[in-house]
Amino acid sequence: MKLIISNLTKTYKNGVKATDNLSIEIGTGMFGLLGPNGAGKSSLMRTIATLQSPDSGTITFGDINVLEDNMSLRKVLGYLPQSFGVYPKMSAEDLLDYFASLKGISSKTERQQIVKEVLEITNLYEVRKKNVAGYSGGMKQRFGIAQLLLNNPKLIIVDEPTAGLDPAERHRFLNVLREVGTNSTVIFSTHIVEDVKEL
Amino acid sequence: MAILNGGRILKHTTPLEATKEIEGQIWTKIIERDDLEGIENTYNVLSSNYNQDNTLNVRVHATEKPADGFVQTAAQLDDVYFIALKQDEPVMA
Numbered sequence: 129m130k131l132i133i134s135n136l137t138k139t140y141k142n143g144v145k146a147t148d149n150l151s152i153e154i155g156t157g158m159f160g161l162l163g164p165n166g167a168g169k170s171s172l173m174r175t176i177a178t179l180q181s182p183d184s185g186t187i188t189f190g191d192i193n194v195l196e197d198n199m200s201l202r203k204v205l206g207y208l209p210q211s212f213g214v215y216p217k218m219s220a221e222d223l224l225d226y227f228a229s230l231k232g233i234s235s236k237t238e239r240q241q242i243v244k245e246v247l248e249i250t251n252l253y254e255v256r257k258k259n260v261a262g263y264s265g266g267m268k269q270r271f272g273i274a275q276l277l278l279n280n281p282k283l284i285i286v287d288e289p290t291a292g293l294d295p296a297e298r299h300r301f302l303n304v305l306r307e308v309g310t311n312s313t314v315i316f317s318t319h320i321v322e323d324v325k326e327l
Numbered sequence: 328m329a330i331l332n333g334g335r336i337l338k339h340t341t342p343l344e345a346t347k348e349i350e351g352q353i354w355t356k357i358i359e360r361d362d363l364e365g366i367e368n369t370y371n372v373l374s375s376n377y378n379q380d381n382t383l384n385v386r387v388h389a390t391e392k393p394a395d396g397f398v399q400t401a402a403q404l405d406d407v408y409f410i411a412l413k414q415d416e417p418v419m420a
Contacts, residue, residue: 138334148334162408163331172331321405324328325342 129190129282130155131176131313136185138171146171147182158309160324161317169317170210173287176315177207189283189313206276206284206312208269210291214260220247220271221256224278231279246274250304266297273304284308286316290323298323330411337411345407353406354387354397369393373409388413 131154138146146168163169174180176187178198187194194201215223221243228239247253250270255263260271269289276284286305290298302323305314318324328345330338338345353373358366360383366372371388378384386400387393388410 145334150334150336152329152336152339160328161331162328164412167332168334169331171334321408325404327328327342 129313131283131315132186132188133172133176134186136172136175136182136187138175138180138182147175147185150185154313154315156309156311156313158306158314158316158327160327161315162319162321162324163317164319167319169319170287173207173285173315173317176283177205177285178202179207201283203279204282206279206281208272208276208284208286208289210287212272214268214271216261217259219257220252220260220263220274223260223271224274227275228278233278242278246277249277249307250274251300264297266293266301269293269297269301270304273301273308277308282312284312284314286314288317288319290318290320302326330408332412332415335415337415338407340407342404342407346402346404349388349402349406349410351399351402352388352390353400353402354389354393355400356385356387356397357382358385359383371413373406373413 134151136147136150161169175182178201192200224243225239233239247256250273252270329336363383366385370393373386373388375383375385
């Protein structure tokens, strides 16, 4: 499925142009959005993720008109913001099970299966019983990917996921993204040139 | 990949294509720290890194050898990024 953004413009009240007549087409696979701080990466990602509306322009994903049909997009979307909170005293496994319930997976067997699957993809299976609050930065980011994979998204948006990670964790994290990017459109933003070198 | 700045896409390409595009256009020179300002005013300096002996390695973008002492070097994705951002800078009157 292809994401097509056409003539997207968003100006904030303070006059800052977050997106300026921006057009781009992105296909299946991993796509890196590289730019300095304040370039408009997060604004663009939030707009694609239907968290803010543009002043003008269109976005389509496959046959979904993203700006007019937010809910259809959200059903196939996995979004990981720059920072997110977790419940302090819950294990990764329990928290993912809870998120899976929230995402509408009512069968316990089905939840157990998908939770196991996403823990394995993100290399967190061995530490599934540990509290997420005690995870390292990189593990938390991988947990973020695990939770967004629960609803088998076709469009995955990850905002600055490698910021603050050590080189080994960055490498591990990007490999996880590459793996999930084989069947989905994965857009990730970064200000680190190294992150997009192998795309 | 795409390079974004000021809410606009500056470049939409692949890392391989992007570096290929500027192959043969990246030059380096070791200079004294005091010479940096002059070099920056004369050439399109993309980046500069300090050496342990207090000299600097400068990377310059130019289609031809800028001057004696410059050595051609392999283009890197960092060069592509800095070129895109520099070309996007507002022109001073």
